[in-house]
Amino acid sequence: MNAFPESLSGALRTFPAGCSRVPYWVYTDPVIYQRELERLFYGPHWCYVGLEAEIPKPGDYKLSWVGERQVIMVRDRVMPKDRATDHGIRVVENRCAHRGVRFCQEPHGNARSFVCPYHQWTYKLNGDLAGLPFKDGVKVVTEQGECVNGGMPPDFSLQHNGLTKLRVEVLHGLVFATFSSETEPLRDYLGPHIMPWLDRIFQGPNGSRPLTLLGYNRQRIPGNWKLMMENIKDPYHPGLLHTWFVTFGLWRADQKSRMVMDERGRHAVMISRRNDGGQGPAKDSGVQTDVTQGVTSFKAHMTLNDPRLLDVVPEPWWTVSDPSQPGQTITPTVTMITLFPSLIVQQQVNSLSTRHIQPRGNGSFDFVWTHFGFADDTPEMTQRRLRQANLFGPAGFVSADDGEVIEFSQDGFAQWNSDGLGLGHTLCELGGKDPGVGQPPTEHMVTETLIRAMYDYWKKAMAL
Amino acid sequence: MTPERLQTLWLHHEIDQRNAAYAAALDDKRYADWPEFFVPDGRYRVQARENFDRGLPLALMHFESQGMMKDRVHGITQTIYHGPYHMRHVVSPARVLEVAQEDGVEVVRAQANYAVFRTKPGSVSEVFNVGRYIDEWVRDAGILKLRSRLCVYDSELILNSLIYPI
Structure with a gap:
């Protein structure tokens, strides 16, 4: 961790005592900025992503940002029995689990599921991986008989290869998300x-x-x-x-x-x-x-x-x-x-x-x-x-x-x-x-x- | 050439002349002339394309009278602190879409594309705002004036601030 407070030129930077004087490097040092992304935007803080009113219907989504990571705020379908406890708003990272593609390009819209265009990996609105082509290989018939070519390894798990799901809390129609499991509940945070x-x-x-x-x-x-x-x-x-x-x-x-x-x-x-x-x-x-x-x-x-x-x-x-x-x-x-x-x-x-x-x-x-x-x-x-x-x-x-x-x-x-x-x-x-x-x-x-x-x-x- | 075609040609020419004069007033920083291109209760709006396309009413500038436009002129010359910049408009030939008589007034609906370049002191020129004018022109004592100009811009991000009308 000692690398962080140092500037690119190698000089050690120390924030002065107190906080009534803010060093210029706080605004200009790219290393400080990287640390801010890691510790603030991707760390244990709630980041605003949008208003519930922007996605009124199931399947409605819009693109938003947490730091420099693009995320999708989407209204999932919720079973009637769960509606009292589940607001249905999901926030997932716009990055395919397969090859890292930022697969969603329309700034807003309505979707039944998210499909990455590259290899058609398909995700549910909550970010779960629903399926992918040729997961179990391709069956071919040769003179020697039937065999299966390729496919994912037998231990490949749909469950463990979904989109990055952010934690979500909704307060009065304001939607907040966090990458961190440690962020306190939103009302306590505020x-x-x-x-x-x-x-x-x-x-x-x-x-x-x-x-x-x-x-x-x-x-x-x-x-x-x-x-x-x-x-x-x-x-x-x-x-x-x-x-x-x-x-x-x-x-x-x-x-x-x-x-x-x-x-x-x-x-x-x-x-x-x-x-x-x-x-x-x-x-x-x-x-x-x-x-x-x-x-x-x-x-x-x-x-x-x-x-x-x-x-x-x-x-x-x-x-x-x-x-x-x-x-x-x-x-x-x-x-x-x-x-x-x-x-x-x-x-x-x-x-x-x-x-x-x-x-x-x-x-x-x-x-x-x-x-x-x-x-x-x-x-x-x-x-x-x-x-x-x-x-x-x-x-x-x-x-x-x-x-x-x-x-x-x-x-x-x-x-x-x-x-x-x-x-x-x-x-x-x-x-x-x-x-x-x-x-x-x-x-x-x-x-x-x-x-x-x-x-x-x-x-x-x-x-x- | 038939009289009808001549009349159409003349109308296009007239609107192009007015657009050129409008752009010149802004590019020459004769801001006080800008409200004069409108009728007294004329409307001027600058709106992001995403709002326009989705039917969302918010506009970046939203003026409903020559008076509001004069207030803006006062703002840009007296009250809004900003770094100075030059503007240069390039406006396409107009497309006349409709000529209608409404309550005894001739209303011409026309559109034209625009690109506005910004040059700040000591810096390079940059593409500042790109979009189209969606206009309603009416004849006032023989001169075409704007009853409404809606500037719908494609540019997804304003480069910090937009001070002068476009």
Whole structure:
């Protein structure tokens, strides 16, 4: 194992004490990236693969990714007697057990079974090998009599030559998978601090709320995958980088907000409440602030030509019992949930999406946005969600900025690390140097505690 | 040549001229001119082909009025932080699919393929976005204007971000 912390140039790399300074090599070293795939994405962590709503009927499947491994999320046929205990969602690796072929090429569809085109090995939807041609050889008749040519050895077992099956758990229609047998149950993995915020969005009065798929946006961002996690654990930037947030009061430093993390620092929720925007302090903040002073992205006189772009209508489920203050309620307008290592769940006013991180080497990742609504949405609400989607995604009034600054961050790390010495680090000391793991949530957004907490966990999970 | 054929030829020519002017406005960064190619309640959408083919409504850009388009122009020039880039459009000749009278208005349904190349400072040119325009043109004071332009792109991944309209 000693080989891992060393750079390609052979210099030993040590993560500095604490986690308020993150070395650039964390983002640029391919050896670190390989270790992340092994220990995080293929290790004991739950990785998001899709929404149940994407595969409504038996046989429906879609391709997805866990790290750099392509997987198939498919809805299996389930006997009526098993339906109470088996959700029927299977996740199998898209790699034939015979010759390693990535046999499924259609991004989505409906199948009775999976057949590899190369030698027609056939798999059930649950990944079991159902059969293969000439398993028992080919019978021929010669002048000497009948004989059997070839075939698999007598000890060949269908049972032991299926596809790689991942463990699957479904939470409120979100499908997670893991290659590891050691990953704890999903609800334990997410933990009691995070679960209420997932329940808030997805749990209706009669169980999980059925979702409607609105569509996908996909982008390739030339930066390390962790930078996207950091972006959604960083409440400092939105009111500075994003003009729309600060000007229209969607996210700014004078708002009531809360930074929640799980007991291990790996998952987080950034929670805030919209205000009226404008120059002054937030009406409900109770404090005078200079939040817009000197902020060049703040545009005091900016108005929209067509206000429908921000036609926010509060939804009843926004108000929930406050998990930190029993007996009281809380009504956030935005909750940004990061589930380590690869999922962001976004509620920003009426816009809802999952954002799936699919790493592509140490310097790039694909970022897939799946926008959804609820099955009981009115047509007007669906239209509103689609309009507000203009704020997000690769062309978003807000989110396009994030992809751009992530690219320029990676550029900065790479140029300083071009000598291979692994020097240089990012600084995340806003609100102190402590990661804050195990502490009560921070009740404001002038902090980088969630980023520090993620690296506190990352160092341990990576054994660095 | 019959008058009908001449008229058809002229209509194709007219649409090609409008597409060329549209592309030139964007490639020359005259973004304020872009909403003027539309009628006031015109629609402009940029949508991934997978959403279009599957009937999923989500679009990358989804504007329902000239006002929303002006808000986008303000966004790209004033509020969205991004690395600068040049665009170069190559637009195919239009295919006119239908000429219809709807409520006394002449509506021309046409499509054209496009390829947009992106060039960032200090870098090579790259294929940025490839797709087709699915258009509805109407005549406004003699000039063809877009009642709807839907850009359906084949490109499976946006190269980081798409800031300017296409």
